[in-house]
Amino acid sequence: MNQPTHYRWLHRFAILTALATLALIGIGGLVTSHEAGMSVPDWPNSYGYNMFSFPPSRWVGGILYEHTHRLWASMVGLLVIALTRWLGGRASRKPLAIVGLLEMLAGIVIFAVLPKEKATGGFLTGIGGMVLLAALVWVRGEPAPRPLPQLGWITFFIVQFQGLLGGLRVVLYKDQIGIFHATLAQIFFVLTCLIALMTSRWWQQMAFTNHKSQITKAPLIPSLSSLQKIIFATTALILFQLILGATMRHQHAGLSIHDFPLAYGKLWPATDPASIARYNEHRIEIMAINPITAFQIQLQMVHRVVAVLILLAVGWCAWKSWRKFSGPLAKISAFWFCLILCQATLGAATVLTNKAADVATLHVLIGALSLATGAALSIIALRFPHRAAGLSPAESVLSSVSSMDLKGAIEVGSAGKMPAAR
Amino acid sequence: MKLSFALLTAIGVASLAQFATAGDITGTVTLSGTPPAEIPITPLNNDPVCGKMHNGKVTTEFYVVGANKELADVIVMLKGVPAKSADASAAPVVMDQKGCLYTPQIVALQTGQKLVVKNSDPSTVPMHNVRINPTVPANVDASTGKMSQPQMSGGADLTYTFPAAEDFMKFQCDVHPWMFAWVTVVDNPYFALTGKDGKFTIKNVPAGHYKIVALHRKAAPKGIEKEIDVKDSGATADFTIEIK
Numbered sequence: 051m052n053q054p055t056h057y058r059w060l061h062r063f064a065i066l067t068a069l070a071t072l073a074l075i076g077i078g079g080l081v082t083s084h085e086a087g088m089s090v091p092d093w094p095n096s097y098g099y100n101m102f103s104f105p106p107s108r109w110v111g112g113i114l115y116e117h118t119h120r121l122w123a124s125m126v127g128l129l130v131i132a133l134t135r136w137l138g139g140r141a142s143r144k145p146l147a148i149v150g151l152l153e154m155l156a157g158i159v160i161f162a163v164l165p166k167e168k169a170t171g172g173f174l175t176g177i178g179g180m181v182l183l184a185a186l187v188w189v190r191g192e193p194a195p196r197p198l199p200q201l202g203w204i205t206f207f208i209v210q211f212q213g214l215l216g217g218l219r220v221v222l223y224k225d226q227i228g229i230f231h232a233t234l235a236q237i238f239f240v241l242t243c244l245i246a247l248m249t250s251r252w253w254q255q256m257a258f259t260n261h262k263s264q265i266t267k268a269p270l271i272p273s274l275s276s277l278q279k280i281i282f283a284t285t286a287l288i289l290f291q292l293i294l295g296a297t298m299r300h301q302h303a304g305l306s307i308h309d310f311p312l313a314y315g316k317l318w319p320a321t322d323p324a325s326i327a328r329y330n331e332h333r334i335e336i337m338a339i340n341p342i343t344a345f346q347i348q349l350q351m352v353h354r355v356v357a358v359l360i361l362l363a364v365g366w367c368a369w370k371s372w373r374k375f376s377g378p379l380a381k382i383s384a385f386w387f388c389l390i391l392c393q394a395t396l397g398a399a400t401v402l403t404n405k406a407a408d409v410a411t412l413h414v415l416i417g418a419l420s421l422a423t424g425a426a427l428s429i430i431a432l433r434f435p436h437r438a439a440g441l442s443p444a445e446s447v448l449s450s451v452s453s454m455d456l457k458g459a460i461e462v463g464s465a466g467k468m469p470a471a472r
Numbered sequence: 473m474k475l476s477f478a479l480l481t482a483i484g485v486a487s488l489a490q491f492a493t494a495g496d497i498t499g500t501v502t503l504s505g506t507p508p509a510e511i512p513i514t515p516l517n518n519d520p521v522c523g524k525m526h527n528g529k530v531t532t533e534f535y536v537v538g539a540n541k542e543l544a545d546v547i548v549m550l551k552g553v554p555a556k557s558a559d560a561s562a563a564p565v566v567m568d569q570k571g572c573l574y575t576p577q578i579v580a581l582q583t584g585q586k587l588v589v590k591n592s593d594p595s596t597v598p599m600h601n602v603r604i605n606p607t608v609p610a611n612v613d614a615s616t617g618k619m620s621q622p623q624m625s626g627g628a629d630l631t632y633t634f635p636a637a638e639d640f641m642k643f644q645c646d647v648h649p650w651m652f653a654w655v656t657v658v659d660n661p662y663f664a665l666t667g668k669d670g671k672f673t674i675k676n677v678p679a680g681h682y683k684i685v686a687l688h689r690k691a692a693p694k695g696i697e698k699e700i701d702v703k704d705s706g707a708t709a710d711f712t713i714e715i716k
Contacts, residue, residue, distance in 0.1 A: 084515070085649035091601060091620040108598050110521070111647040223619075328716045331691055332508045334532055336515065337649045339642075341693070 060136055060194065061249040067129045068242040072418060074126050075235050077119045079414035082299045083407035085337040086112025087228065093217040094173035096120070101173075123213060128180060130209040133245065135184045137202035139193035145203075146185035153178030177210070194249065195257075201245050208238045225300040232296035236289065236418055243422040244429060256434045277370050277379075278431045284363040285424030291360060292417050294353045298346070299414075304338030306346035310401040313351060321347050338405075357397055364390045364424075378430060379438040386423045393420055495706030497674040501666050501686055503543040505715035507535035513650045521596050522572035522648065533577060534690045542670025543688065543713060545578040547639075547656050549663035550674070551683040551697070556660050557584030557635070564588045564631075567643070567653060569600050569623070574643065574653035578689065583637060583659045589630040591623045599624045601646040604655075610636035611657070620646065640689055654689050677702045686711040 081087055089112030090096045096104040096113075101120055109117055135142050154175050161171025193199045212234055219227040247253055298306075313319040314329065321344035330341045368387035371380045396413040403409050430438045510531040517523045517530060536544035564586035568575045570593060581587055591600055603620045606612050611634045621630055634641070637659040645651035656663075664672040679702050685695040691713045700709050 086646075088603060088620065088646040089601065089649070091603070091622070091646060097599075097622055110598055111519070111645075112649050113647055330693075331715050334508050334511050334534055336511065336513050336532060339652060 057194070057249060057254070058251070061246065061251070063129075063136060064133060064242065064246040064249045067126070067133050068239070068246045070122070070126050070129055071235075071239045071242045072415065074119070074122050075239055075418050076411055076415050077115065077122050078232065078235060079411035080407065081112075081115045081119050082228075082232075083405070083410045084112055084115050085302065086115040088220065088223065089113045089116045090120070091220065092169075093120075093220045095169040100169075120216075123216065127177070127209050127213060130205050130242075131181055131184045133242075134202040134206040137194045137245070137249075138199040139191045141193050142199065142202070143185050146181055150178045150180075150182030150185055153181060177213075195254075198245060198248055201241060201248070205238060205241050205245070208234060208241070212238060225302070228300040229293070229296045232299065233289075233293050236292050236421055239418050240422050240425045243426060247426050247429070256437055259437070273370070273374055274435055277367060277375075278428075278435060280363060280367055280370075281383075281424065281431050282428050284360060284367060285421065285428050287356065287360055287363065288417075288421045288424050291353065291356045292421060294349060294356065295414070295417060298349055298353060299410075301346055301349075302338050302340050304333075304335045304342075305401060305405050306342040306350050308333075308401065308404065310398050313347070313354075318351060319347055354397075357394055361390055361394055367427075377438055379427070382423065382427050382430070386420070386427060389416060389420045389423055392416055493704060494676045494678050495702050495704055497548075497662075497677050497684065497700065497702060497707050497709055499548070499672055499709040499711065500670045501543045501546040501548070501672070501688075501711045501713060502541045502670055503535065503537050503691065503715060504541070504712050507537060507691075507715055510534065516572055516648070516650050519572065519648075525571040525593075530571075530573070536668060538668060538670060542666075542668070543691075544666050544668045544670065545576075545688065546666040546670075546672070546692075546711070546713070547578070547580045547658075547663060547687045548666065548672045548674065548709070548711070549580075549658050549685055549687075550660060550677065551685050553660045553662060553682065555583070555637075558582040558661070560584075562586070566590060567655075568592050569602075569645070569651070572597060572600075572645075572648045572651060574645075574651055577653045578656075578665065579653060580656045580658060580663055580665050581634075582661055582663075583635055583657055584633055587632045587634075587655065589623070589632070589643075591625060591627055591629075593625055595625040597625055599627075599647060600651070602630055603644050603646050604632065605642040605644070606634065606638060607641070608636045608638045610634075611638055611641070639687060639695075640693065656687065677706075679703055684709050686713065688713055691715050 092098065094101055096117055097108065099105070101117075101124070104117060131146075135146060138146070155178070157171045157173070157175030157178055159171070160167050160174060164171065194202075212231065215227055215231040215234065218224070219231055307313045307319065309315065314325075319325070323344075326342065326344055326347075329347075333342065364383075364387050368383040371383040393413065393416045396409060396416055399409045400406075400413050510533065512529045512531050517526075533545075538544070558581075562582070562585050565579055565581040566588045567579055568590045572593065579587070589602055593600070599622050601620060601622045604615060604618065606615055614633065614635050618630075618632060623630055634655075634657045636657065638657045640654040640656055643653040643655055662674050662677050664674045666672045682700050682702060683697055684700045685697045686692060687695040696711055696713060698709055698711070700707050
């Protein structure tokens, strides 16, 4: 199957978007690690300047991280607009034009009617202009195969909503919005990775051969079916773990537990008011200086317990798929396990280095990669279970026969329609 | 002439009576137990501009303890006395930003009294951004539009007043995330801060029976309370704050 050149470049562009998103998550991690989320107190302007003309001489202290995050996010926004247009082909032209015009119109109305929100109006008009520009020029080809255009649209709306959430986090000064912003960033990264995966030559070949063969109709052998379920569940658990991590980062209380593997010298630390008061008396923090609470200690303990569960689950997946299967499932599972080992080490290092900014940020990045790997593995295991497991069509059919319900076969045989299985 | 003499005598007696019914509360606050070691403020020390403004490594100052365990930065105040805000003419309390640090880091003032925040840093530090974190609703309302204010080098002073009592309101610089100060607002004029010798003096307290509280941001954030009788000659109240 020869892949058209068009797709090759689309795939490369999707990889670029995914990498830019990963970098954006990293810069976001630096923002929280350096407690710099509020270093630029206005949005979409920066200290009254248009975001894109804020003088570099003022990018000092935490401003450097926060302002870079804003500019990088704007670039990712542009990449996603282009990706949506590319994935949607000529069919995306009209809806993009409508969305762009509506955003421009809304921006102009805000600019004219709300004098205090002129910057917001201008910013929205600018975004709408870019969307409209993407609609008017460039791609005239056919849309990419389903569900890629749909995924493109989802990322398109998420990236705009993400920008708004980031702005509201600053303007409203709500940590809860920050937690949601961080979680949605992880989901957005997963989507960009899936687009990159599904535009790849490998995926298209798998889809093509899958379509031609009858292999997909063969029922899953029990071991593959159970592996598939564990992969899904573990990926969901990693997402939960990342939400816990985001919640911890947005408490602005630094580390609630300073030792590892024990916690305040115990397997499970005391969290009664007297103990919390004692912990706070002895905490010396530089930046995240809010007193810690029992909730924050319990949160970190749950984070540790879930980390162990993830390590065991991914280890089980890797061991099972390496031992019983071959092909991409085994290889990606092994890579996944390496990532999780690395992530667990970074988690311990985050505590032992008193949450050093670079270590904590790397922990966020590997967390994002772990989720994306789990999601990719899940979708591969769902879409091409037999091929991903390295089973040939013949093996799949044989394995499906061997997994037939024996009782049902005997019943059928006794009715004289089919020989009973022995 | 006789009338003037009588008037002067009456004024003199009244003044003496005024002094006779008010005394000073003095005392010393000491720390019991071993405080945690202070740590270097690494981001400040590594900052290419702010770090150069200090000789040597700057460390945190959560526990300022003297040779004989005298504890500085403790706020001692009377509780349960009728609330009274400062007069408009009261001298403001000044807090400066110097070398990318707040000076002082622990501040106490009366309700209605002005707090002036200066920026004495040179132009090599382009700006600070003062964010305040009041939690008492009346102080939140009074701070509308002042929650987060950029202050350029050499820029105008920022002024705050708070109408309600609040302990340890956090001030911070959002540009330099290691910069913090804690402002305690007291709703009466009877309070003092301990110096490096751990000593404090609350002046001109009318004679009577009071509750007196000592607060330390780390070791006693909710305060240690005592009862005290203030006589014409004043009173003494020593505190020992224990770190467990």
